Amino acid sequence: MALSALFLIVFLLQHFIINLMSVISEDAFNSTSHFMGTNGLIQFVMQPILMFGILFHFIMGFILESKNRSARPEKYAMYKGSANSSWMSRNMIWSGLFILGFLAFHLWDFWLPEMNYKYIEGNPADPKRYFGEVQHMFANPIRVIVYCLSFVFLALHLLHGFQSAFQSIGARHPKYTPAIKAFGKWYAILIPAGFIFIAVFHFLNGNH
């Protein structure tokens, strides 16, 4: 769980940096997207590894949840979880399920048409198409709302998940743990907030 989480945290940063380029420079975004979309190593090695990482994380999450639920067959009549733990830590399954829903939507909405465009229809590579496509996608307010809401859930998931992953692999030390926790908190807020900013930025600029 923790290892796949750390892998996905790194992937998220990479995804964010590329998306952020669409705000900074149209050319940089186009050339990076073209590289990511056509490079054989990324398309045929890294992409399957990513898919495996995502699937592994979700499947392990479901197994963990079902085992943990069966560890307490009789529930408490009165349970005060908020007295000793954060809402985020107790509801990872729900924030995770919401993110899974978003990923399914994202794959259907973005990844499948992209695969279809490149490999099934076999369209010629067009290094200039990406920026326009992003602007077109975020012109739709419903898509922007879905994105924004999903990233709020991602932030909630990361607020617990980031530091929890380090604890699970035993990386805990009085010298470094406060820094890991503080960095994790900023990461969990800034990265999803950045994704929301990018979606809203294109929505506002694309509708001029």
Added chain:
Amino acid sequence: MDLTLKIWRQKNAQAKGKMETYPVKDISEDMSFLEMLDVLNEQLINDGKEPVAFDHDCREGICGMCSLYINGQAHGPDREITTCQLHMRSFKNGDTIVIEPWRAAAFPVIKDLVTDRSAFDRIMNAGGFVSVNTSGNTIDANSIPIPKHDADKAFDAATCIGCGACVASCKNASAMLFTSAKVSQLALLPQGKVEAHERVMNMVHQMDEEGFGNCTNTGACEVECPKGISLENIARMNREYLSASLVSE
């Protein structure tokens, strides 16, 4: 003060239990929670009813016998105490108090509020010890120099009284805090290092066998632990387990 108690009553391990309501009157705020239950039991006995079964022994916070999930929290609302150290001044006149046994598949209810915590004993039997030759040539433990820092950490871990509040508080009914305290206590000392790999593998295996849940690092156990056992022990056990998994045959 006058209180309304809602208590889990269950005749035996096989019976289906249910919550029952009992009023108690004239409870002193200086009483411990267990003394309040003693008052209730005297009242029940005088009425010709079955008293409420609950675990207790030393009544001074060191034996780990008293359990009780009180108003949604292990050992009630206060911090770093057992139920015998919880006083009625934590409640006010007219309160309704919900009292339940520890809930975990690995801690089945024997009767009313008494649960079978022998799963902890079996985890200890799986590796919570140091094998020493007791033929008469045993070296005095104090003759081995131990850094003060390590000795303190081992002692902190050793203060675990095995009450099970960690399991009861954890939303996953995980026994990681208990097991990790026992693993840490020995892993930190030179005498325990010899069997460290075997120990952590066997104890974690037994913990899983008993049907405890998995740790998702909510931290509830650390907050509710009457002895303030730190999550640092869980991280240490995770490290011990990872390194033992890599080299064990």
